[in-house]
Amino acid sequence: MKLVTRSNWGARPSRYDLAYIASTGGVKMHYEGTYVPKSLAAADAHSSCAGRMRDLQASHLANRVEDYSDIAYNAVVCPHGSVFEGRGPHRKTGANGNQALNAADYAVCAMLGNSGLVAPPDAMLDGLVDAINWLRNSGSAGKRIGGHRDGYATACPGDRLYAWVQDGAHRPDGSSPQGGTGSEASGIARYQVTIGGLPYGYGAKGAHVTAVGQALVAKGFGRHYKVGPGPEWTDADTRNYQLFQLSLGYKGTAPHQDADGVPGEVSLHQLLGYLPGKKTTSSVPPFPGRSAFVLGRTNPAVTTLDRGLIRKGFARHHDGNGYQPGPRFTEYTRQNVADFQRATPALAGDPDGYPGPQTWKLLLS
Incomplete structure (x- = not known):
């Protein structure tokens, strides 16, 4: 998770003390609902996102009709997948429409508009799931995921993002948000991928998992095992696989980055010399990122x-x-x-x- 704290993006102090909330039933998705330039999603445009956060907060603080105490959202996710801390966990949102709705769910806003940038990039979808996990693990959010329009008459969060919510709010790799404590907020990737019909990553089970562990040990990447590799993928497998990825020159160790310890087809083939499971008939090489x-x-x-x-x-x-x-x-x-x-x-x-x-x-x- 790429978390940008309030101090790092330059947040102004809250106008009033923010209301504490012990837990919520879940998280609701929002969008900006105005024009957002497509250029914001360019690979070299991430430096603009902190300024956009400051602009969002300023516009909310200037709204004397709503009389916001701070930026309305608990978190905001940029097109590059960073999660910007808004009000943060255990703070009642001001974005869901009324006091009852604000107490029922946290609010996460995507930097998407009703024109311009309307389709969430893959990196943003990853960041939105990171934000959901963060609010579950650090703010006791429940498992419900909805859109702003659920329970309130609005077009928010836009048709594209709402369709993603209704489809299960999956990451681009198909995995869903994880509940409970100790998931990706810990800095260890705990999602799964499927290669050749076989699962890899935290919680995956089978002889193919043991084979990966044995290959890691054989190549000198087994230092995180306490009793040796086994048939269930644990954090030790992830950490050892991460060391192997780093040895190949991969960068980025946060969840869903290239060296996060979860296999891809290219690195798995390099480790084993073959790809277990069903043979693919596709001639398309793996997406390089x-x-x-x-x-x-x-x-x-x-x-x-x-x-x-x-x-x-x-x-x-x-x-x-x-x-x-x-x-x-x-x-x-x-x-x-x-x-x-x-x-x-x-x-x-x-x-x-x-x-x-x-x-x-x-x-x-």
């Missing part, structure tokens, strides 16, 4: 992306010498990806030119 596609930077995955663009005829943007495959993610690359997204119905709602898992899959399939 959004960090592979940053303007001006190089990554071998960009060459694969370029070949897909050329093969499907989306190569009209170039430097005058034709569009050539190469490892650098340029503005020409981004514009060609955006053309593909606009031409693909499943992607047309947010053609920003930055590949996500769905863009990668559809372009290369």
